Amino acid sequence: MLHVTPAAPVLVTRSLRPNYKQGKSPLVVAPQKHPALLPGKQVPLGRMDPKALSSVLWTATMASGRAEESEPSLGESELAVNPFDGLPFSSCYYELLEQRRALPIWAARFLFLEHLESSPTGVVLVSGEPGSGKSTQIPQWCAEFALARGFQTGQVTVTQPYPLAAMSLASRVADEMDLTLGHEIGYSIPQEDCTGPNTMLRFCWDRLLLQEVASTRGPGAWSVLIVDEAQERSVASDLLQGLLRDTKLRNLPGDPRVVVVTDPALEPKLQAFWANSPIVRVPREPGGNPTLVYRDTVPTDLVEAACQAVLELCRQEEAPGDVLVYLPSEEEISLCCESLSRELGMLAVPGPPPRVLPLHPGCGQAIQAVYEDTDMSVRKIVVTHWLADFSFSLPSIQHVIDSGLELRSVYSPRIRAESQVLRPISKCQAEARRLRARGFPPGSCLRLYSKSILELEAPPLPHPKVLEENLSSLVLLLKRKQIAEPGECHFLDRPAPEALMQALEDLDYLAALDDDGDLSDLGIILSEFPLLPELAKALLASCEFNCVDEMLTLSAMLTAAPGFTRPPLCAEEAALRRALEHADGDHSSLIQIYEAFVQSGADEVWCQARGLNWAALCQARKLRAELVELMQQIELPLSQPAFGSEQNRRDLQKALLSGFFLKVAQDIDGTGNYLLLTHKHVAQLSSCCSYRNRRAPAQPPAWVLYHSFSISKDNCLCIVSEIQPQMLVELAPPYFLSNLPPSESRDFLNQLREGPAAEAESSSPQEYGDGCVLQ
Numbered sequence: 086m087l088h089v090t091p092a093a094p095v096l097v098t099r100s101l102r103p104n105y106k107q108g109k110s111p112l113v114v115a116p117q118k119h120p121a122l123l124p125g126k127q128v129p130l131g132r133m134d135p136k137a138l139s140s141v142l143w144t145a146t147m148a149s150g151r152a153e154e155s156e157p158s159l160g161e162s163e164l165a166v167n168p169f170d171g172l173p174f175s176s177c178y179y180e181l182l183e184q185r186r187a188l189p190i191w192a193a194r195f196l197f198l199e200h201l202e203s204s205p206t207g208v209v210l211v212s213g214e215p216g217s218g219k220s221t222q223i224p225q226w227c228a229e230f231a232l233a234r235g236f237q238t239g240q241v242t243v244t245q246p247y248p249l250a251a252m253s254l255a256s257r258v259a260d261e262m263d264l265t266l267g268h269e270i271g272y273s274i275p276q277e278d279c280t281g282p283n284t285m286l287r288f289c290w291d292r293l294l295l296q297e298v299a300s301t302r303g304p305g306a307w308s309v310l311i312v313d314e315a316q317e318r319s320v321a322s323d324l325l326q327g328l329l330r331d332t333k334l335r336n337l338p339g340d341p342r343v344v345v346v347t348d349p350a351l352e353p354k355l356q357a358f359w360a361n362s363p364i365v366r367v368p369r370e371p372g373g374n375p376t377l378v379y380r381d382t383v384p385t386d387l388v389e390a391a392c393q394a395v396l397e398l399c400r401q402e403e404a405p406g407d408v409l410v411y412l413p414s415e416e417e418i419s420l421c422c423e424s425l426s427r428e429l430g431m432l433a434v435p436g437p438p439p440r441v442l443p444l445h446p447g448c449g450q451a452i453q454a455v456y457e458d459t460d461m462s463v464r465k466i467v468v469t470h471w472l473a474d475f476s477f478s479l480p481s482i483q484h485v486i487d488s489g490l491e492l493r494s495v496y497s498p499r500i501r502a503e504s505q506v507l508r509p510i511s512k513c514q515a516e517a518r519r520l521r522a523r524g525f526p527p528g529s530c531l532r533l534y535s536k537s538i539l540e541l542e543a544p545p546l547p548h549p550k551v552l553e554e555n556l557s558s559l560v561l562l563l564k565r566k567q568i569a570e571p572g573e574c575h576f577l578d579r580p581a582p583e584a585l586m587q588a589l590e591d592l593d594y595l596a597a598l599d600d601d602g603d604l605s606d607l608g609i610i611l612s613e614f615p616l617l618p619e620l621a622k623a624l625l626a627s628c629e630f631n632c633v634d635e636m637l638t639l640s641a642m643l644t645a646a647p648g649f650t651r652p653p654l655c656a657e658e659a660a661l662r663r664a665l666e667h668a669d670g671d672h673s674s675l676i677q678i679y680e681a682f683v684q685s686g687a688d689e690v691w692c693q694a695r696g697l698n699w700a701a702l703c704q705a706r707k708l709r710a711e712l713v714e715l716m717q718q719i720e721l722p723l724s725q726p727a728f729g730s731e732q733n734r735r736d737l738q739k740a741l742l743s744g745f746f747l748k749v750a751q752d753i754d755g756t757g758n759y760l761l762l763t764h765k766h767v768a769q770l771s772s773c774c775s776y777r778n779r780r781a782p783a784q785p786p787a788w789v790l791y792h793s794f795s796i797s798k799d800n801c802l803c804i805v806s807e808i809q810p811q812m813l814v815e816l817a818p819p820y821f822l823s824n825l826p827p828s829e830s831r832d833f834l835n836q837l838r839e840g841p842a843a844e845a846e847s848s849s850p851q852e853y854g855d856g857c858v859l860q
């Protein structure tokens with residue numbers, strides 16, 4: 086619930102406020118908050134009649150009305166106060182207001198506000214093309230609506246499918262509303278909560294909101310919930326909509342509203358899903374269509390083809406303007422940026438060389454650079470992938486180069502494996518990319534593929550992620566607080582029954598469910614952690630095995646820094662990296678890398694020299710601190726660091742096996758062909774695995790535990806450590822072992838269980854028996 090600070094009875098100078106924005110007039114004024122923000126002056130709950138609505142909307146949204154008509158003189162600006170903080174608008178506000186009013190969505194403002202007030206379902210749909218102003222303007226109008234109602238049911242929350250988009254939008258909207266980021270406007274993304282007690286508009290990663298809703302943490306109430314970028318079909322966005330439609334999340338007092346924002350391509354599906362809800366269609370931008378060119382064949386080297394196309398544009402004097410390049414993956418973005426930076430520096434064209442900017446999740450906060458207007462005479466080349474299909478609208482783009490492919494991770498529940506799938510983008514994404522080059526004058530869009538590929542191979546809409554992800558975390562959340570049975574919940578597209586069954590089975594093996602299929606006490610604790618269920622289980626088990634310190638590091642590294650390395654660029658880098666490898670396997674190497682990183686003082690240059698992703702390691706450090714806090718809140722014991730001792734090595738193995746017993750493989754012929762116990766699938770160690778890099782003639786370990794299995798390029802096991810089968814027998818639930826598909830490995834394990842292990846168990850219950858406490 087939002088706590089609104091009453092107006093202070095003293096004079097306040099704006100310059101005294103933290104994060105005070107440039108450009109605001111340093112006037113000394115008495116705060117003049119909107120009456121709804123003053124104590125005892127709140128607008129009554131419930132529906133308002135249309136006249137009251139228009140009067141309240143006028144007051145709330147037109148408190149800045151003088152401002153919106155035209156930029157006032159200095160004397161007038163002293164009168165025009167921001168209704169959200171009672172302070173005069175700055176000159177920046179008026180500049181941005183001009184830009185806002187030019188957005189296509191501005192024409193639909195009053196229609197939207199009317200629907201928000203009067204929608205019979207409490208839900209409003211908004212459909213408009215990328216760049217029309219949906220993500221930046223709708224939240225502001227909802228904040229005005231909520232202000233008119235006194236924020237009685239909480240803040241306005243906007244979900245985004247990508248954390249970086251949430252962060253970037255919050256910063257932009259804070260500027261547009263002339264408010265302070267971290268105060269009235271905030272954002273919540275993994276390991277970063279930039280909100281305060283007075284935050285009334287919050288941009289939130291959709292997954293995080295779902296986690297908050299399911300757990301006991303977080304606000305859990307809102308005046309308006311905006312589900313933005315619904316066409317991205319993230320699991321959390323689809324699920325939130327399902328729960329909202331089933332009114333599982335809408336039994337809140339005070340008539341909270343829901344706004345679902347989408348690209349026009351998903352509009353028919355959403356309209357059917359949200360029957361009887363009004364829809365606001367944003368008028369099309371009047372800009373001309375870009376010239377569209379197809380290539381007859383898909384180039385074998387996409388990076389090279391994209392670079393050549395950029396260079397060609399830069400050589401043409403008649404083709405000024407910024408360029409947006411779409412490639413399939415982060416790796417290709419990096420290669421393309423490196424190559425372009427090299428070649429553009431040597432290009433013989435007048436003026437300064439263009440600026441090359443990557444735009445992908447690994448960029449972190451640096452992502453905002455794509456919006457910064459440095460020198461207008463410097464051309465910007467932004468290289469990106471699916472992240473900028475619908476988010477990150479850049480107004481200066483004139484030319485688009487579209488590879489037409491995307492690399493996505495797809496999970497197969499049958500073999501519990503991720504695969505990296507290179508596939509054509511959907512027609513909807515191709516159209517969104519083309520529209521980025523609309524404008525005055527219209528630019529160009531080069532598709533590095535043929536028209537027939539688009540027509541015959543591209544699906545109409547982006548793939549729903551609920552059909553492509555491991556659902557165990559989702560099912561855990563649904564079971565929490567008994568929000569809904571996964572099978573009963575309405576989804577825009579129902580997840581495959583096989584995927585739900587596998588998720589339930591995995592949770593059952595982890596002892597997260599009780600005999601009735603409800604969440605067990607252990608399951609409730611697991612659901613509190615922002616970790617994969619098996620990793621959360623390993624962390625809990627580490628309390629039993631006295632290795633919490635190391636497991637915390639490992640959990641943070643496995644979650645926040647999965648892509649923390651790239652293949653070494655040179656022999657020196659490879660040697661420095663090899664020095665960080667640990668003889669006990671990849672998990673211990675991760676701990677060792679983290680500790681060395683902390684010892685270096687989180688030094689970026691130290692990371693670069695070893696080919697380590699500095700931003701990912703910083704993220705891991707933040708997550709580790711968050712996990713420590715969570716452990717303390719739940720009153721779980723912490724332990725002293727003991728990394729490197731023999732006892733600690735064994736303890737870590739036990740803790741890991743308690744969560745990851747489903748991910749064990751045996752080398753069946755002594756040559757590195759590993760049989761996955763759960764599916765009888767054979768895989769090899771990944772080329773990054775420390776066991777592969779050992780000096781010959783080292784033998785690969787006979788039994789391993791792996792973190793993930795990918796069938797994409799090389800059918801490989803990633804992040805692998807040796808285990809003892811005896812330990813597996815002791816720590817995995819007995820019925821898991823009996824349920825394994827028939828194999829020599831299974832027979833061996835069952836023999837171990839029935840034979841000496843049983844004796845060992847009875848004679849030495851302390852050895853491995855501790856794990857049973859958690860089962």
Ligand SMILES: Nc1ncnc2c1ncn2[C@@H]1O[C@H](COP(=O)(O)OP(=O)(O)OP(=O)(O)O)[C@@H](O)[C@H]1O
Binds near residue numbers: 213214220221474476
């Ligand atoms: N983080 C930002 N920094 C600066 N300007 C921004 C930022 N985000 C959006 N804008 C500006 O706001 C305009 C409207 O973008 P907005 O994101 O609201 O459109 P949209 O319809 O939601 O498109 P999309 O679906 O791509 O998000 C853009 O043209 C851009 O100029």
